[in-house]
Amino acid sequence: METLKALPVEREDPFQPPALLKELPGSLHPMTYADGRLGWLVTGYAEARAVLDDPRFSNTQQGAAPPIKELAPPEGLTDLVIPPGFFIAMDDPEHSRYRKLLTGHFSMRKMRKLEPRIQEVIDGQLDEMARGGAPADLVKTFALPIPSLVICELLGVPYDERSRFQDTTARAVNLDNTVEQRGAAAGELMGYLSELVGRKRAEPGQDLLSELATGGELDHEELTGVATLLLTAGHETTANMLGLGTFLLLCHPEQADLVRTDPGVAESAVEELMRYLSVTHIGPIRVARADVPLAGQTIKAGQTVTICLPVVNRDPSRFPAPDHFDVTRQATQQLGFSHGIHQCLGQQLARLEMRLAYPALLRRFPTLRLAVPAEEVPLRPRAAIYGVAALPVTW
Template sequence: MTDLTLTTRRERPFDPPETYARLRERGDVHRMRYADGHEGWLVTGYAAARAVLADQRFSNRPELAHPPLAARADLAEEIRSQEFEVPPGFFLRTDAPEHTRYRKLLTGQFTVRRMKQLEARIEEITEARLDEMEASGGPVDLVDAFALPIPSLVICELLGVPYEERAAFQEDTKILVSLDARASDALAAIGRVFTYLYGLVSRKREHPGEDLLSGLIEGGELTDDELTGVAFLLLVAGHETTANMLGLGTYALLADPAQLTALRDDPSLIGNAVEELMRHLTIIHVGPVRTALEDVEIDGHLIRKGESVTLHLPVINRDPSRFPGGDRLDVTRPATGHLGFGHGIHQCLGQQLARAEMRIGFAALLRRFPGLRLAVPADEVPLRADMAIYGVHRLPVTW
């Protein structure tokens, strides 16, 4: 049996664990032991990762996968014991053709017109948050004052959720991405969020608006259960990820004066900087996970039907064969092609919205606060090693 398992412990705040970086030097694909004792595979190389993500002989259905982290093994087992099923509409964890149907309906809602409207609102929301920061006089926690409110407000705008009701789900989404949460707490959080969203869907049927949920209801192809599942996916995916990129990305820039200066001196680099920060920081600790539906050969390794394959994206996005010198942050690097938004049929549907939030957010923050700096020593910034989505719990800054 192999001794290779998974950990989220990082020796340095912006780098993946050294164990996996050294492992990548020996090849793209490695035998690995999952938390439940099952042997599967770990991918650390870029070419192999793209091959797995693009191959529909690998399934994304959760009932086929094995828990990649020991901290979540209890949750996976309790979910199985309660015969918990992925709700209709939560299409991230489905395969074609079911996934294709949902994705097509959602793509029709992410129109150019809606994205342009949302970009204008992102600018308004960002400036309003920066006004409040400036009025406070600092120091402030950038996560609470800036990084979390912006994507939260935007996803509320997209779904038609009254922002004053965000407290109904925000604490629960934290539980869902915690690696230390008890299984019973995670299941209870899922129930509360679904109850809230099901009620929201009912309200939208009675009083439709200009939001995405109302548009899906008008299309008439989804049941209330399916609409609730779609809303749940977009809600969780739509603010935890971007919020942590804004927080961790700002921390990374403040910790690297040369890159911060380069971006301040040339604001036209902001689009490229967003891609580089996505690549360099890759906030998904471990994953995604796929399971072979039949025997498949990847990089000379035969992956048997039923075996799970875990991709280590933080290491993959630094593969020197694709990104020479990838362990360095370089806002001038052409970083397109990273896998931070995935690849293949499950590539992030809201990636353009996320890019807009980061592009507008980072640019406005650096413009409004040219003296922005950490308000505590760098080694005192609390990191989210205990969460499935990496980032900072708090980022005290002043200017």
């Protein structure tokens, strides 16, 4: 079995996984990681679910080999330091302790109550887009503001302070920046949220951070870590899905017409967009706690395993004709929100935002189209979350 020399992230086609990864035979591949250690790359759907379900694989990232050099820690630092409250990078029981405090706030029932307000946010942003006129950058006028405003209202982050977190978040996840630059940006973001948490403790409002601040279960540092995770995850991933998803729809006008005209298509369209695009294109990453047999191989204790979602979500054994984009496909088992105990906490919020936003955009601007050739749309292949850097459109 040939060993991959590295994890490729550059895409020849903006909507397809890197060609080298698509051509790999089988579902589990030995790979040389950025620090020279041998690990594994998972490209099979069943194998990915098995890893994400198995508690023998740790999510802490301590001891993990980086799949690309940009993720490597600074020289001399062997383990990543997980901030208190940053539960996405914790194992049980610590992970469950934080998650139990938050699950009810992101339930389906809670999301249904938020739906009218989210629709107001979307309609208001479309009004601003119309007032600004064409051409426009859809990322700045639509994709980024909608999830940012929604998560700000939910958490209690003043939206007029958005420049303090949007810029720092973008710098923190941009792998073209050095580790030190990304660390400094993350430090700025946590500093801002630490200050905000202090304000919530002193003068609580009617929002999630205030409730957590006065609940007594989390200390200041823990709540700052939770706030950092929720704010970052709550807008960065959905913003990239809205931008890249609109780009894909505009390149497939017959699919865009279905989303625009058929109210019953929105739900399946979101799942298909998540499957087809897989904006989380580096990971999830796990470290084996023990020797684990998988796909006829043995993953040794201490080895790093990277799941390649763009290829996993194109596995023909799970998704027939996987390279065919079809908004009517029932792709409810796609792994874009991960799987197992670490499945995305805010997935129902993200689904709701996308289910409302795509049809509203296409109905409001029925002649929406790219303002530049598709090959000139700038991409973000070296960001932790894949997407478009800008999306010039007209109507």
